[in-house]
Amino acid sequence: MLQEESDLSLVIAQIVQKLKGSNLYAQLERQAWASLQRPEIKLESLKEDIKEFFKISGWEKKLQNAVYSELSVFPLPSHPAAPPEHLKEPLVYMRKAQGSWEKRILKSLNSMCTELSIPLARKRPVGEQKELLNKWNEMGTDEPDLSLFRPVYAPKDFLEVLINLRNPNYENGDSLSFRTHLGLIQVPLKVKDIPELKEFFVELGLTTGQLGIDDSTQVPPELFENEHVRIGQKVLAEQDSAAAQQYIRQGSPTALRAELWALILNISSQPEDILYYEQLKTNVIQHDLLVDSLIYKDVKLTASNDDYYFVFEDYLYQVLLCFSRDTSVLGHFAYNSASPPKSYIRGKLGLEEYAVFYPPNGVIPFHGFSMYVAPLCFLYHEPSKLYQIFREMYVRFFFRLHSISSHPSGIVSLCLLFETLLQTYLPQLFYHLREIGAQPLRISFKWMVRAFSGYLATDQLLLLWDRILGYNSLEILAVLAAAVFAFRAVNLMEVTSLAAAEAVLADLSTLKVMPLLQIFLFATVT
């Protein structure tokens, strides 16, 4: 069909344009030039010989990985008449809601600025720059006075906004009907039901080996684990992103995880990347931003208090402060419903040549943001690699957890998926909790917004994030949240208040993630 061919042509053209600006393009060009000296490259069949050379030397695989990465991250090009905001978010009412939410955040930040008389950004005096450079590896020892700072928002504020989301074209009717949403989310997004989830997550089924289940001490490693590790090593040797993504659906061996994630996210630490990170570090040294204090406060309040992550405090500053200065992150706003905040150079209000984004990466951190980085510190110890991995995870996944959109992996869809799963498969529990004023989403929301970071034990969290990468989707967070409720259903049926329900679900650190998911999806009698 010609329509599909022209769609494909558009996708190819877009990917070509994106890759042309990348390091890989320059490297491929250099390699092609260098290969001309090789005896097997003949002038008569130049194009074919160079292509063959790329295939043998592994450069074709690198190109394949880059194309695969672009396909995974960028949405397919939409209709030619669709404006850029349609690509960010197709539903007008969601765009408006995101805009209002952003305005509230900006107002909050501005008022913090004026109240505390602290500028949004300032250039550090030379003495202060030197001091910070010396302290770079131990910024955690600094104890600045952060008492006046407050986080710009917390997940529960965001939940209130989501609860009030309404589609102006959707009529629920005043009376309860089968179409009224009994949960908190009232927008009719399409979410998968269990049969569809079973198909989507087919590799998590009962007959497929899993790390997190079939590698436990009682199971002899010859049955699954040894072979799985062997396959993992092969995948790494082949350096194939798509194969790695398929492989990791069954979990990653601990020893291979860092490399596998880097392969899937298409991160290779080139000298240019290390230089880029050093440049970001220089930016941190030179300019002091108000968001830095927010980051400090967040790390001190969350990660530093966590038994697993407090040792990584210094790493967190090194990553998050640089992250705020990274203008390459602005690229993800093309497919994020959010938009970066704008400001003007002092005294040049309204003059477009003096318009800048603030912070430079356009992302204002909220309470708990540093928990996106913390688990990665277990895998990567070299700051620039850790930084690259986090940045890629953010622009692929984490941004969806705190912006209002209709995307199937967006937080709104995850909330609705969670509520629908619970309502459909545990109706008694759902009804009971609702009756006692403990809407389940009020408890599970914080788990999903943080992708369970800080709630699960680290090894379990990493097994969960393996699957996020493997399926290129965050839906597993909603399924796990429902599975946790199912697991503790008996206790929850006995509570009589929201506080008691919270108490039953306060400690998830003993949970084993994969058995819960498997039972909920594949072994629950409905």
Added chain:
Amino acid sequence: MSRVSVPCHVKGTVALQVGDVRTSQGRPGVLVIDVTFPSVAPFELQEIMFKNYYTAFLSIRVRQHTSPHTPAKWVTCLRDYCLMPDPHSEEGAQEYVSLFKHQSPSMTFPKWLSHPVPCEQPAPLIEGLPDPSRVSSEVQQMWALTEMIRASHTSTRIGRFDVDGCYDLNLLSYT
């Protein structure tokens, strides 16, 4: 082959319902939009483009003038074309849609002259080889688009967030 938009007049929607509009409680699920073409010259329609707003299924009917002597006839070009796979959810609700000539079996030129479709059954899409001149023009368009995108500059960021070394800011802007 250049394409231009045809001036047309889109009338307001009219609800199709049985009974008195004023007294009936129910809301109709079918609305009709009339589109007329003020220009008299014949044209070859290639594409209809619109933005959907919560319409689940679309049918298009065309009134054709075959000759000055016979009265004009209504022909169905498209029947129940699905725009929203699940009408109760948001999928496809606000999407931009293009309908092409080849999707309708009876759309030909000029002024959509065609053999009348018997019993209003939508004919299956014509299988077999497509018209060579049509293929070559489509391929030409795709190629032009690809070349255009390739020729435009890449959008790599240079990395600077300041203006001439200055990043002294006022407050955040709300616009």
